[in-house]
Amino acid sequence: MRFLLILVIIPYISLAFQIEKYIILSRLIEKIAIALTHKNNPKICQDGVNIEPVAPYFKYASFTLNCNNADIVVSNSYIPAFHKPFLAMSYDALLKNPDAVAGLYWLDGRYQLVFVKERLRRFGITLPKDYKSFEVSIKDLIF
Numbered sequence: 001m002r003f004l005l006i007l008v009i010i011p012y013i014s015l016a017f018q019i020e021k022y023i024i025l026s027r028l029i030e031k032i033a034i035a036l037t038h039k040n041n042p043k044i045c046q047d048g049v050n051i052e053p054v055a056p057y058f059k060y061a062s063f064t065l066n067c068n069n070a071d072i073v074v075s076n077s078y079i080p081a082f083h084k085p086f087l088a089m090s091y092d093a094l095l096k097n098p099d100a101v102a103g104l105y106w107l108d109g110r111y112q113l114v115f116v117k118e119r120l121r122r123f124g125i126t127l128p129k130d131y132k133s134f135e136v137s138i139k140d141l142i143f
Contacts, residue, residue, distance in 0.1 A: 026057035029074060029087065032102055032113070033061050035131050036085055037071040045070035048077035049089045075100070085123050095141060101125060114141065 029051065033042040041060050045067035046052070051074050055063035064070050067082045076090040080099035087102045088094035094103035094114070101119040105112055115127060115135045127135065 022054045023057045025051075026054035027059070028104060028111075028113075029054065030058050030061045032087055032104065033072045035128055036087070036102060036125055039071060042071040043069060045073050045082075047073050047075040047081065047086075048093075049075055073099075085119075085125065095138075116141070 029044065030042075033044050034040065036042075041062060043064045044051070044055075044058070044061050045064050047067055052063070067073050067084070070082070070084060072087060073082055073084050074087045074089060075097070076088065076093045077086075078093055078096040080086070080097055082099075084099065085102075086093075086097055086100040087104060088097060088100035089103075089105060091103065091105045091107055091112075094100045094105065094116070098119070100116065101123055102115045103112065113134050115131060116138050117135050118138055120127065120135070
């Protein structure tokens with residue numbers, strides 16, 4: 001009987017962890033978008049990466065399918081297609097996309113958050129004091 005109970009409970013526990021992961025990632029993306037756009041309710045679009053599972057958990061930001069109307073694009077693409085600031089979701093996309101002003105990616109077993117100084121300047125973006133310690137030069141990112 002205990003074994004059957006465990007088999008019934010395990011899927012619910014794994015679903016709870018998945019939802020928690022989506023909530024945390026949505027809050028990170030949302031905070032970064034607010035910091036980059038200086039808007040309380042930024043419009044976020046995806047390009048090449050699927051953030052639709054986290055979109056329902058946005059508290060202040062809104063998700064749009066039309067990237068031309070977005071304030072910021074979340075992407076793992078190497079091609080700058082919308083001439084808007086990109087939040088790169090991979091290390092390669094951060095290095096290769098000239099519109100990627102920030103990166104949130106998995107490296108060495110943990111999430112990394114970086115803002116590229118030169119690209120922030122090009123878009124005229126100034127970060128709040130809380131994020132200044134995450135600013136790096138593009139030269140420092142290349143190993």
